[in-house]
Amino acid sequence: MSNTLCVQWTIVPRAAPQPLIACSHCRCVRPFQSSGKARLNANGRKLDAWLIYKCTVCDNTWNRTIFERRHVRDIDLQILAALQTNDPEWLERLAFNPAGLKAMEATEFSDVTVRKKLLSHALDVTHLSIELRLPLTTTVRLDRLLASELALSRSRIQTLESDGLLSTAPSGRNILRKSVGDGLVVLLDISDEPERGRIIDAASRQVNA
Ligand SMILES: [Zn+2]
Structure with missing residues (x-):
């Protein structure tokens, strides 16, 4: 042995990173946290998708872009299904991924x-x-x-x-x-x-x- x-x-x-965003309701910079819900918007065959964040103080929302104006045939079917069903596991993985938050300051956990x-x-x-x-x-x-x-x-x-x-x-x-x-x-x-x-x-x- x-x-x-x-x-x-x-x-x-x-906990997932929380982006620091100027909240228009609070009139100051606040940490926002993922609501665990996505929004999918169709414009013809083009789709927009966002992960919805909420101000930790007042619940004002902020949309984190997942993709914009992407043709439906270019979207991975699994991702599309995850967005359509608000798949909690997929959205959690996204919320924990700081890649989409790189440009902004986020509280680090x-x-x-x-x-x-x-x-x-x-x-x-x-x-x-x-x-x-x-x-x-x-x-x-x-x-x-x-x-x-x-x-x-x-x-x-x-x-x-x-x-x-x-x-x-x-x-x-x-x-x-x-x-x-x-x-x-x-x-x-x-x-x-x-x-x-x-x-x-x-x-x-x-x-x-
Ligand atoms: Zn606020």
Whole structure:
């Protein structure tokens, strides 16, 4: 049996980003949140689609463009069906995707829930392999994620990396300071780690549900 314990962490942000928009009712800039509803408008064979946001104070609405004046034959059938039925899962994924909000300021949520799953068991664990899954777009720095989930300080995480005991696949420069990407695997050599048992426990056990 291998000495590597493989775990999978699924990282789910607790809230979608909220664009900051000048609310015409409140007469000031307010965070707007997705209403979870889309609007589809047909003009002949051309369609417009928006995700409706609401001012968090007064419920004034703002339309986030999904697409504009697009010919019906150019629209993916699954997307069309999702828009026609206000598919909550599809609209949630869109609300969490900051790509359409790039041009504007949005409140950032790095508050995440991490679901942990054991992928394989191991005896006398000396290495950890942590596979990161991000079903929704989220921005969380790798060093912050590891520090909070393994209950180690960020400087300790940095030392592990500079000592060659922490690596990632794919690897990259300054990867600890970058946002985590879906599918990233973190490899940790904990063979000489005095807190080995506690780290294994933290890596594989659900802390926050
Ligand atoms: Zn308002």
